Amino acid sequence: MAELIPILDEQAAESLYGQLYRFFREEILSGRIVAGTKLPSVRHLCRSAGVSKSTVETAYQQLLAEGYLESRARSGFYVVEAVDFAGWDVLPAEGEAEVVTPPVAAVAPRYNFHGSVIDLASFPLGVWKKCMLEAMERYQGDLAFYGDKLGEYELRAEIARYLRQARTVQAVPEQVVVGTGLLQAVGSLCLLLAADVKKVAIEEPGYADVREVFEQHGMEVVPVPLEEDGLSVQLLRESGAQMVYVTPAHQYPYGMIMPIAKRMQLLEWARSTGGLILENDYDGEFRYKVKPVPSLQGLDQHGSVIYVSNFSKALSPAIRVNYMVLPLKVMERYRAFYQQYANPVSRIEQRALQLFLQNGHWERHIRKMRKVYERKQAALLQAVEEEFGDLVSVLAQAAGLHLILEVKAERSGEELAAIAVAAGVKVYPTTRNWIGAAKPAWPRLLLGFGGLSPEEIREGIQLLRHAWFPDER
Amino acid sequence: MAELIPILDEQAAESLYGQLYRFFREEILSGRIVAGTKLPSVRHLCRSAGVSKSTVETAYQQLLAEGYLESRARSGFYVVEAVDFAGWDVLPAEGEAEVVTPPVAAVAPRYNFHGSVIDLASFPLGVWKKCMLEAMERYQGDLAFYGDKLGEYELRAEIARYLRQARTVQAVPEQVVVGTGLLQAVGSLCLLLAADVKKVAIEEPGYADVREVFEQHGMEVVPVPLEEDGLSVQLLRESGAQMVYVTPAHQYPYGMIMPIAKRMQLLEWARSTGGLILENDYDGEFRYKVKPVPSLQGLDQHGSVIYVSNFSKALSPAIRVNYMVLPLKVMERYRAFYQQYANPVSRIEQRALQLFLQNGHWERHIRKMRKVYERKQAALLQAVEEEFGDLVSVLAQAAGLHLILEVKAERSGEELAAIAVAAGVKVYPTTRNWIGAAKPAWPRLLLGFGGLSPEEIREGIQLLRHAWFPDER
DNA sequence: ATGGATTTGTCCGTATGTATG
DNA sequence: TCATACATACGGACAAATCCA
Numbered sequence: 007m008a009e010l011i012p013i014l015d016e017q018a019a020e021s022l023y024g025q026l027y028r029f030f031r032e033e034i035l036s037g038r039i040v041a042g043t044k045l046p047s048v049r050h051l052c053r054s055a056g057v058s059k060s061t062v063e064t065a066y067q068q069l070l071a072e073g074y075l076e077s078r079a080r081s082g083f084y085v086v087e088a089v090d091f092a093g094w095d096v097l098p099a100e101g102e103a104e105v106v107t108p109p110v111a112a113v114a115p116r117y118n119f120h121g122s123v124i125d126l127a128s129f130p131l132g133v134w135k136k137c138m139l140e141a142m143e144r145y146q147g148d149l150a151f152y153g154d155k156l157g158e159y160e161l162r163a164e165i166a167r168y169l170r171q172a173r174t175v176q177a178v179p180e181q182v183v184v185g186t187g188l189l190q191a192v193g194s195l196c197l198l199l200a201a202d203v204k205k206v207a208i209e210e211p212g213y214a215d216v217r218e219v220f221e222q223h224g225m226e227v228v229p230v231p232l233e234e235d236g237l238s239v240q241l242l243r244e245s246g247a248q249m250v251y252v253t254p255a256h257q258y259p260y261g262m263i264m265p266i267a268k269r270m271q272l273l274e275w276a277r278s279t280g281g282l283i284l285e286n287d288y289d290g291e292f293r294y295k296v297k298p299v300p301s302l303q304g305l306d307q308h309g310s311v312i313y314v315s316n317f318s319k320a321l322s323p324a325i326r327v328n329y330m331v332l333p334l335k336v337m338e339r340y341r342a343f344y345q346q347y348a349n350p351v352s353r354i355e356q357r358a359l360q361l362f363l364q365n366g367h368w369e370r371h372i373r374k375m376r377k378v379y380e381r382k383q384a385a386l387l388q389a390v391e392e393e394f395g396d397l398v399s400v401l402a403q404a405a406g407l408h409l410i411l412e413v414k415a416e417r418s419g420e421e422l423a424a425i426a427v428a429a430g431v432k433v434y435p436t437t438r439n440w441i442g443a444a445k446p447a448w449p450r451l452l453l454g455f456g457g458l459s460p461e462e463i464r465e466g467i468q469l470l471r472h473a474w475f476p477d478e479r
Numbered sequence: 480m481a482e483l484i485p486i487l488d489e490q491a492a493e494s495l496y497g498q499l500y501r502f503f504r505e506e507i508l509s510g511r512i513v514a515g516t517k518l519p520s521v522r523h524l525c526r527s528a529g530v531s532k533s534t535v536e537t538a539y540q541q542l543l544a545e546g547y548l549e550s551r552a553r554s555g556f557y558v559v560e561a562v563d564f565a566g567w568d569v570l571p572a573e574g575e576a577e578v579v580t581p582p583v584a585a586v587a588p589r590y591n592f593h594g595s596v597i598d599l600a601s602f603p604l605g606v607w608k609k610c611m612l613e614a615m616e617r618y619q620g621d622l623a624f625y626g627d628k629l630g631e632y633e634l635r636a637e638i639a640r641y642l643r644q645a646r647t648v649q650a651v652p653e654q655v656v657v658g659t660g661l662l663q664a665v666g667s668l669c670l671l672l673a674a675d676v677k678k679v680a681i682e683e684p685g686y687a688d689v690r691e692v693f694e695q696h697g698m699e700v701v702p703v704p705l706e707e708d709g710l711s712v713q714l715l716r717e718s719g720a721q722m723v724y725v726t727p728a729h730q731y732p733y734g735m736i737m738p739i740a741k742r743m744q745l746l747e748w749a750r751s752t753g754g755l756i757l758e759n760d761y762d763g764e765f766r767y768k769v770k771p772v773p774s775l776q777g778l779d780q781h782g783s784v785i786y787v788s789n790f791s792k793a794l795s796p797a798i799r800v801n802y803m804v805l806p807l808k809v810m811e812r813y814r815a816f817y818q819q820y821a822n823p824v825s826r827i828e829q830r831a832l833q834l835f836l837q838n839g840h841w842e843r844h845i846r847k848m849r850k851v852y853e854r855k856q857a858a859l860l861q862a863v864e865e866e867f868g869d870l871v872s873v874l875a876q877a878a879g880l881h882l883i884l885e886v887k888a889e890r891s892g893e894e895l896a897a898i899a900v901a902a903g904v905k906v907y908p909t910t911r912n913w914i915g916a917a918k919p920a921w922p923r924l925l926l927g928f929g930g931l932s933p934e935e936i937r938e939g940i941q942l943l944r945h946a947w948f949p950d951e952r
Numbered sequence: 953a954t955g956g957a958t959t960t961g962t963c964c965g966t967a968t969g970t971a972t973g
Numbered sequence: 974t975c976a977t978a979c980a981t982a983c984g985g986a987c988a989a990a991t992c993c994a
Contacts, residue, residue: 021980021981021982022981022982023981023982024981047959047960047961048960048961048962049959049960049961050959050960052983057982057983058982058983058984059982059983059984059985060981060982060983060984061981061982061983063961063962064981064982066961067768067769068769068770070769071736071766071768071769071772071877072736072738072739072772072773073708073736073737073738073739073740073741073742074738074739077961077962078960078961078990079960079961079962079989079990080959080960080961080962080988080989080990080991081959081960081961081989081990081991082959082960082961083961086738086739086740120624122624122625123623123624124622124623124624125623126619126620126622126623129619129622129623131615131619131622134615135612135615138611138612138615139608139611139612142604142607142608142611146599146602146604147599148797149597149599149602149604149795149797149798150596150597150598150599150602150795150796150797150930151593151595151596151597151796151797151930152595152796152797153797176559178508178547180508186659186823186824187820187821187823189819189820189821190820190823193670197666197695197696214819215819215820218819219819222670222816223670322622322623323623323624323625323821324621324622324623324624324625324626324825324826324827325622325825325826325827326821326822326823326824326825326826343695346662346687346688346691346692347660347662347663347688348660348662348796348799349799350659350660350663350799350823351659351799351825352797352798352799352824352825352828353797353798353799354797354798355825355828457623457624843971843972843973846979846980850978850979
């Protein structure tokens with residue numbers, strides 16, 4: 007064996023054994039030391055390199071652990087034979103490369119009428135902090151292990167209680183499943199029901215994101231046109247779908263509330279065909295003027311309705327908690343199927359939410375937010391009326407955190423949105439919520455008002471009017 | 480209605496009304512009391528059960544509040560008609576019996592050697608609280624809206640930095656995806672890659688939960704037997720799989736480290752077949768004696784390795800954060816495919832974790848935990864040696880939070896586990912991690928030591944020895 | 953072939969400067 | 974601030990493998 011003395015730098019930041027380890031690893035990987043070679047003995051090397059025995063030993067042990075060397079007891083360390091190392095580039099140097107440069111934020115529009123932004127000023131930060139702290143204190147034992155796969159029982163009990171009382175949902179804690187989002191929940195149902203549900207009906211227009219989830223899971227998606235009062239049950243019948251996705255509380259995007267008669271027809275469809283109804287209680291909490299309508303699930307007598315909802319609008323979209331209420335037959339399958347998955351929601355956050363509900367903050371908060379959003383909606387309605395008058399008509403006023411503006415202009419929704427952006431206002435075309443071509447005579451745009459103050463709303467609408475109808479007035 | 484008199488135990492720890500509540504709840508959920516049944520009147524029941532009126536009343540009120548009963552004024556309490564309770568299992572579905580649903584406390588084994596429990600006493604609760612509070616303060620603006628779909632950028636940057644430095648992973652923040660768990664990540668990859676990956680190879684024995692996820696997504700799963708140093712690349716080649724799932728840092732469950740030669744063979748397989756490698760860096764942080772070994776992904780030069788790991792062992796399984804590092808070609812597909820999904824992890828918790836990493840707590844914590852678990856492992860090894868001597872041999876010592884005990888007994892792993900449970904000790908057979916029949920000559924059981932103190936470990940092992948080998952000594 | 957000298961990996965107690973809490 | 978713990982480095986003790994007279 008020729009000379010093979012690594013040059014070590016006592017001054018270097020890297021430890022001596024680290025330098026030694028790296029030297030030999032690179033010699034081996036580059037093929038300069040061929041397989042089968044006996045490395046210098048510990049004692050020999052420590053003398054020639056001028057370091058202690060254990061320094062060499064530590065380096066050799068590491069190479070041994072990683073499989074570069076094998077040790078023959080009291081004989082020596084040998085480079086493993088198993089593979090030809092020649093030609094492998096040396097590993098990238100460890101350590102720091104670049105500084106963290108957060109990606110350049112796109113120029114945020116001054117007035118963003120997004121439908122999912124909430125009113126931050128009303129978020130009960132203090133209370134939420136308290137709940138989090140108490141959760142960490144009271145339930146610190148939870149941190150050691152996975153929790154209930156369906157969600158912490160006490161949280162599910164609180165959700166069930168709330169749903170029974172406020173949303174007329176029939177629910178016991180055992181039916182409730184807690185998850186991280188509506189789309190995730192729909193995805194999990196797709197996988198669960200894939201064997202039985204090949205064809206799923208959705209509202210046309212409807213929630214495009216949900217449609218994509220169905221499609222990604224290989225389901226055939228049938229658009230069922232909306233009538234005045236929700237989707238056409240007649241056409242649903244003809245579709246041959248095994249499941250239908252509906253938003254009876256507040257149709258997305260058009261905002262109609264499904265009347266009781268149509269709800270009964272829908273349930274009758276389910277009963278007679280054995281079909282499943284996936285009820286998204288979208289914006290159910292925020293209903294203005296009109297009386298609450300019982301949830302579809304609450305009217306159901308045959309366990310055909312899967313009820314889904316979330317805390318994104320009423321609490322925060324950043325908190326990532328949704329819930330499902332499953333009928334018995336689906337629940338049994340769900341439990342068996344998702345047996346191996348830990349619940350995806352942080353246990354502490356579940357506990358915080360549980361405390362938030364248990365202490366009555368939730369109901370208080372909902373009541374408060376109803377007022378807040380009612381005022382914002384009023385501001386938006388008034389601004390729209392004042393600025394646009396007959397140039398637009400307004401849909402989806404009964405509930406929710408957005409309106410639909412039907413604009414009497416010879417332009418597409420996309421064009422109008424682009425014009426708006428140029429003026430610093432972001433509004434949202436609804437065309438992607440159609441599977442077929444959008445049919446309304448005039449373009450319709452979605453304007454969410456949750457994240458803007460009444461003043462911002464008024465200013466935004468003024469800008470919008472000047473951008474869209476510069477000549478009027 | 481026939482006699483229905485619960486037997487109450489005045490001496491029990493549980494309150495009388497609690498026992499009553501639980502009794503009826505279980506009767507209803509199990510279907511032994513059918514929907515619509517009138518329960519015995521308060522007065523009647525309090526006489527027959529020998530308790531006071533208010534005890535019964537409290538129990539009924541609780542059941543009422545939770546939706547099991549409805550009260551008809553001046554008539555009585557009835558089991559609700561709406562939900563068909565028949566067939567609801569009171570106990571959680573098969574699987575983790577140690578997950579306690581509060582109303583029905585399962586008998587927790589005194590010494591639970593579960594592989595995923597962490598050392599709670601070492602959890603940095605104070606620091607974590609501080610991070611959470613600061614996150615809520617500093618990033619309260621995040622609460623108004625959804626975050627980055629891949630995870631908050633600064634968190635991904637911190638994860639990338641850590642992985643580069645400590646795990647020799649080649650990672651920039653743009654490749655990192657944050658999620659709620661390893662299985663969820665694998666599931667999302669299945670959906671994403673379904674078109675290209677029909678057949679996936681896994682280690683035999685391997686991680687059964689992961690196998691089930693693959694199967695649920697319709698992939699054909701090919702078990703590839705383990706050799707001394709990890710799965711057989713020869714047989715992998717012959718399998719025709721388009722993807723392989725491996726745990727090179729610490730094979731689950733047997734604990735071997737994949738040596739460099741086999742890593743290169745594996746990468747060569749990927750290069751020559753265009754296959755993908757899914758590297759789960761399982762327990763990579765907890766290596767005893769030598770430093771952690773570099774990742775497989777770090778050796779890859781062709782973007783064939785998907786790297787996945789999580790914070791469950793090293794921080795807490797209750798916190799639900801995992802991460803993936805995707806090769807660029809996969810990353811592009813991922814972004815396009817999951818475009819509509821909000822990131823499932825709570826933004827505040829992401830921020831807290833980000834601060835935890837940024838302030839160096841993470842590296843500190845890892846170093847600390849390595850010591851803690853090293854001590855526990857030593858205690859377990861010593862106890863096993865003292866109690867069992869040659870009656871067992873020990874595998875998987877190099878790393879991780881568990882050992883494998885090969886028990887020289889003419890019984891199956893399941894039998895041994897059952898005997899252990901009867902003695903108050905829970906250990907885990909490994910047979911379900913095999914697809915084919917388990918081949919080892921002797922039964923092998925998994926003993927996790929993360930959640931037990933050295934004393935508990937010793938006591939548990941003593942009990943185990945007496946239960947398994949009562950005649951020896 | 954052999955026995956003793958030497959070399960070798962392995963184990964272990966210790967010293968020291970640095971980082972940690 | 975200070976005590977402690979830790980990573981790193983050092984060298985002695987031991988026993989097995991190897992070498993060689």
